[in-house]
Amino acid sequence: MQPFCAAADWGTSSFRIWLISEDGRAVAERRSDEGMTHAAKAGFAHVLEAHLGALDAPKNLPVVICGMAGSRQGWQEARYLTVPAALSEIVERAVAVEGLDRDVRILPGFAQRDPSHPDVMRGEETQLLGSFTGRRLSGLACMPGTHSKWVSVEDRCVTGFSTFMTGELFSLITRHSILRHAVGQAENCRADSKDFLSGVAEAHADPATISQLLFTIRAGQLLYGREATSSFERLSGLLIGSEIAAGLSQFSAGRPIHLIASGKLFALYRSAFQALGHEIVAIDADEAVLTGLLAGARRYWPSNHHADYGQLKA
Amino acid sequence: MQPFCAAADWGTSSFRIWLISEDGRAVAERRSDEGMTHAAKAGFAHVLEAHLGALDAPKNLPVVICGMAGSRQGWQEARYLTVPAALSEIVERAVAVEGLDRDVRILPGFAQRDPSHPDVMRGEETQLLGSFTGRRLSGLACMPGTHSKWVSVEDRCVTGFSTFMTGELFSLITRHSILRHAVGQAENCRADSKDFLSGVAEAHADPATISQLLFTIRAGQLLYGREATSSFERLSGLLIGSEIAAGLSQFSAGRPIHLIASGKLFALYRSAFQALGHEIVAIDADEAVLTGLLAGARRYWPSNHHADYGQLKA
Structure with missing residues (x-):
């Protein structure tokens, strides 16, 4: 099955990329430690193309990315959305990386511009986008990690968050x-x-x-x-x-x-x-980030648009 | 004026030594970063003698030491006193370093042997000994540092403490x-x-x-x-x-x-x-540790015992 797009979660110290099929499933995956810190030296395009090449991805397969690649020290800045902000804004406000043959979009993170409690996230917003979907509209999210995020979501809007x-x-x-x-x-x-x-x-x-x-x-x-x-x-x-x-x-x-x-x-x-x-509601973070990235991809690249991938690649 | 004894505060990463006069004043001082970590490799006796030599100290001048030199990884273990313990116990329970020509005593630290709140100190106990003296019998002590100690002292007895x-x-x-x-x-x-x-x-x-x-x-x-x-x-x-x-x-x-x-x-x-x-009662930590070390020295070496230092040295 031909992939519909590629999706990447590009953190400070880790990189993950998936090829996504038309029906939204991850059909191939690669992980490495070529995070932003590494890529800032090696070159983001170089790292991305190497992984896409290894996955035998079509040359014009579009890519949607979340995480630190969109930071000021990253590939191309996707400016923070200020909370309170609707999760749907993440998709609306992505930036396209300039000067590439390939269509690459980077999703923005969130900033809490409260002088008494400033905070930022990049990457977790996409997990939230993928988590609070369907009939799940509101709740408190705990997202453990290097910098754990606790996030208040109301009616698919992030109203505030804290990093630990x-x-x-x-x-x-x-x-x-x-x-x-x-x-x-x-x-x-x-x-x-x-x-x-x-x-x-x-x-x-x-x-x-x-x-x-x-x-x-x-x-x-x-x-x-x-x-x-x-x-x-x-x-x-x-x-x-x-x-x-x-x-x-x-x-x-x-x-x-x-x-x-x-x-x-x-x-x-x-x-x-x-x-x-x-009691907790369990959400798999890997599935959540993929769902969030896919929400962007579906918007940017309606699937029928890419019916000729196989042809282009050949 | 001939020194009465030498006194050293030997921490993990720092070393300080003073020559003390008969009237209890520090008449010379040296500081270095030859703490326990360094001395465990270089040799404690070697480090001590080098500093005493540089201070032109008499060959048989006795030395009283507090701090990590008395830990299990230090020069010679001065086993922890278990709290609650009277501050006077610190002086009573010092250990003499074996196998030396010079008389060297190391003061023990405190241990709180409470399985739900175990804690230890080495060095601060001597500051407490030097602080809670005269008419000052009781109080709460805050001792900031790498590992800050908060100590409850009642009637010159340490009843409990916490390290931050x-x-x-x-x-x-x-x-x-x-x-x-x-x-x-x-x-x-x-x-x-x-x-x-x-x-x-x-x-x-x-x-x-x-x-x-x-x-x-x-x-x-x-x-x-x-x-x-x-x-x-x-x-x-x-x-x-x-x-x-x-x-x-x-x-x-x-x-x-x-x-x-x-x-x-x-x-x-x-x-x-x-x-x-x-409100706080201000106590200088340097003066406190010197006063504490001196309390030990006065006990071990009644001053008249050392009237012939100059002679021995010559």
Whole structure:
């Protein structure tokens, strides 16, 4: 089956691209670590064409992109939309990359231009676009990651959001802080681990003391010989628990919580929410971003327009 | 005037030594970055003797040491005293370094052996010993640093304490996180800066959201072009404000707060406490540690015992 378009999620340190069929399915995929940081040196067009070539994509297959490729330091700036903003605006306000033979569109991110609470996102807006669709109009979204986003969506409009540096702090602490001695070579946190769940509960109960709770990991190693895996799981639990406490305190409680995540992070956050007594609506982040990108593609390139791809390619 | 003894504060990454006169004054001083991490490779005795030699100290001048030199990874372990513990115990339970011609004593630190709140300190206990003396018997101590300590002292007994990783997080964030772009080359925070003080107030008002407040620094740079100095000062204020909020919430309010610090950190924390409406008792950390070390020296080496130093040296 000929692809209808390509869709890419181009982050700071990661790159993913899919070929999408006419019926909206991903029929081929490539992932790499050629994120914005890499591509800013290697050349965005060069990286993109190399992957499209490896996927044997037609030369004029159009591409829709979300993420950091649209930042000021990226390929071509897709200026932030200011919230409150309708999710549909993301599609309307994409920019076309100039000077290419190929039709490449980059979706914009969101900015919260509130001097007392400025915030930005790039990439997550497309997951939201793909999540709040059909009969799902409103809710609170929790999007874990390097910079976790908590987003309030009302009637398909983003009304406000907050970023928590959970994933980045986790990485900094395990690699560079005194706690690196305690976590050692551990690198897997089990979602049902006792240490993870007690970390979640403790930090959720007293999130203000997070930097003190973190030090208990060091002290626990020194005084009680706590093992690396246990320390690693406790660290993960403490950071996630404090994020959930702060996120729930900022956004009105009682609304359905949509957990938009994949893989290990999905499992950890779901386990944490469940342990804290919160039901979640589970949304796969990979599916969500693809659905969001496809919404753009359908708009820019009505499918019948591309009936001659095979011919062009040959 | 002949020195009575030498006194050293031997931290993880810093080393300070003073020669102390009979009347308890520091008559000479050296500082270096030959902390435990360095000395564990170079040899503790070697580092110590080099500094004593440079100070022209008598060959048999005794030395009292506090800090990480007494840790398990240090020179010779001075096992933690378990709190609650009287400050006087620090002097009683010092260890003599074995196998030396010189009389060298290392003071022990404190451990809080509470599985739900384990904690440790090495070095700060000697500052406490030097601070809670004379008519000062009780109070809450705030000791800012890489790992800030908040300590409850009652009748010269440490009843409990908490460590906050404020200084280390500041260092990690400015050097390794996404915020390093926002703080740029800035390296000075003015204690009266508007950005510092608003950071203190915001984090103190909502310490649970610290990782979200941190990200506003990045967003403020992207959306409002916030300058490096402003970002640096805001970062400092946010971390200190959240520490103060958590510290005060954990330790009973209403007790006098003793700020034991020196230099820039003293100025920043004093300014933060004042802005938040808390009076403090100011104690110079350098004087405090010297007073604490001297308390040990007076006990181990009654002064008349060393009347023949000049003679021995000659």
